Amino acid sequence: MLTEFPVIHTNVWDAMWGVPVVLVVVLIVKWIFKLPPSWLSTIATVVALALSVFISHPKNWSAGIFMGFFYSGAAMGIIYSTKQSYYAYRKR
Template identity: 45%
Template structure:
């Protein structure tokens, strides 16, 4: 079995993850998705975006990278939220 060559490029690093973050937030706002389902929504968007846009024609590569896109978006969002809340807590103490 041949495994596809997977290259990380500009799309992966700069565009895909923020696009997934924005789409997930829009879906969360407009469709009132419960917080416990938000990571699943991000994963689904990551898989769809990867399979049908960035790795079209390579299902294994699309699924592999889509998993990373989705969970990178979840991690980036959690990190950003923690950083902002920490900063606001610090500012309020001063």
Template identity: 50%
Template structure:
């Protein structure tokens, strides 16, 4: 097998999956008191679940691939927001 798999994704999947992952991670962090070092792992598990079981049910490799992208986007956005708020509060 020398060809990469073709992954069909929809922009709407990313537009709803990333905010859902962010909201669930924030809920886990503040209400379940998940330690900060486990937050990226929780986001990855949530992103994989959403991608494999909802967005890409028909293709496991696409689900895994896109799940990592969804979770990385959510983690990056949360880190960026946290850094921006810290910077704003100290200035």
């Protein structure tokens, strides 16, 4: 029976590189391919899961998947909060 949460060890990759790398890749893909905003979260999730599962946590699937969704959510939060802050500043 699965009663315990997985142990997720964070490292320097998680703290300093995971979210910024996802953020930069998503912005580059957005600018190069001129994607509509509705595709950004999908691209962020795919990139973040790939980075997390294959680079950051290659030996721990549950940690890789969890941290991949964390990277994706954090990167998209930065993009959308910056966009809304810009709109609020322009409106003022």
